[in-house]
Amino acid sequence: MDQSRARSALKGTRFSHFCWVLETGSTNADLLDAARRGESEQVLATDFQSAGRGRLGRPWSAGPGASVLCSMLIRPDGTFDNPHLATAAVGLAAAEAVEALTGRRVGIKWPNDLVAGTSDAPDDRKLAGILAEAVIGSEGIEAVVVGIGLNANWPEIPEELSAAATAINHLVGAPVDRTDLVIELVRRVGEHLDALKVDGGAERLHAAIAERSATLGRRVRVELPDGEIIGLATGFTVEGALVVDVDGATTVVSVGDITHLRPLS
Numbered sequence: 001m002d003q004s005r006a007r008s009a010l011k012g013t014r015f016s017h018f019c020w021v022l023e024t025g026s027t028n029a030d031l032l033d034a035a036r037r038g039e040s041e042q043v044l045a046t047d048f049q050s051a052g053r054g055r056l057g058r059p060w061s062a063g064p065g066a067s068v069l070c071s072m073l074i075r076p077d078g079t080f081d082n083p084h085l086a087t088a089a090v091g092l093a094a095a096e097a098v099e100a101l102t103g104r105r106v107g108i109k110w111p112n113d114l115v116a117g118t119s120d121a122p123d124d125r126k127l128a129g130i131l132a133e134a135v136i137g138s139e140g141i142e143a144v145v146v147g148i149g150l151n152a153n154w155p156e157i158p159e160e161l162s163a164a165a166t167a168i169n170h171l172v173g174a175p176v177d178r179t180d181l182v183i184e185l186v187r188r189v190g191e192h193l194d195a196l197k198v199d200g201g202a203e204r205l206h207a208a209i210a211e212r213s214a215t216l217g218r219r220v221r222v223e224l225p226d227g228e229i230i231g232l233a234t235g236f237t238v239e240g241a242l243v244v245d246v247d248g249a250t251t252v253v254s255v256g257d258i259t260h261l262r263p264l265s
Helices: 003-010 025-034 083-102 169-172 178-195 202-213
Strands: 017-023 042-049 068-073 108-109 112-113 124-139 140-151 219-224 229-238 244-248 251-253 255-258
Touching: 003 017, 003 178, 025 042, 025 068, 025 124, 025 140, 042 178, 068 178, 083 108, 083 112, 083 124, 083 140, 083 169, 083 178, 083 202, 140 178, 178 202, 202 229, 219 244, 229 251
Parallel strands: 017 042
Antiparallel strands: 042 068, 068 140, 108 112, 112 124, 124 140, 219 229, 219 255, 229 244, 244 251
16 A cells, blocks of 8 residues: 555545554554544555454454555534445445446445445445444534445455455456555545535435445345345435335335345246
């Protein structure tokens, strides 16, 4: 990662405060500490996380230099009151960044993954995971830290993961410049967050995500704390929940693990 080039490219943007370190425990944990100290918006990237974690606290790791690993400290500044919008902005920006640099259109799987295909051209191999964590104060959300692990240049995909995960270089047949990727990602996150200040900004963000969705229009199985449901994913609520048609009845899913199912024959 070329820290100097990234800082130069991001100068004057919302996330001009950019730092890269060779190794850390967790970029999310580091920026949560920074948020509690009252620090301003910033980005922290690393080549390796020794204590990376994903959704629901699941451990997550990648080999040094194989992925884009970064977190963004976001101050709501009156633009949103739901951490989902920060997560959505990062997911959309990541999908756009991959396409801008490689020409490959990738999809957004609800609630917080990037996968190799979209609903129109399904390929559910995971490309990235996103984790958002909020710092709550006496008056509500003081900060949101959104971390992403984006598989960039993996020398090989382990056999046991070949059906479930992939990396950009395996999708397009060539390595991607990780510095260019993080610059494109961070710049676009700032643009999407700033767009939320304009009336209708959240609706436009959701519409852009729907266009890149790998989930909408597909049969899904949703694992819930008290069981599971199977139905057709039909849309999103303004809060980012998934709307599922279960035998003609609408179910709104705010939290849950989903599996994309094959169409009924």
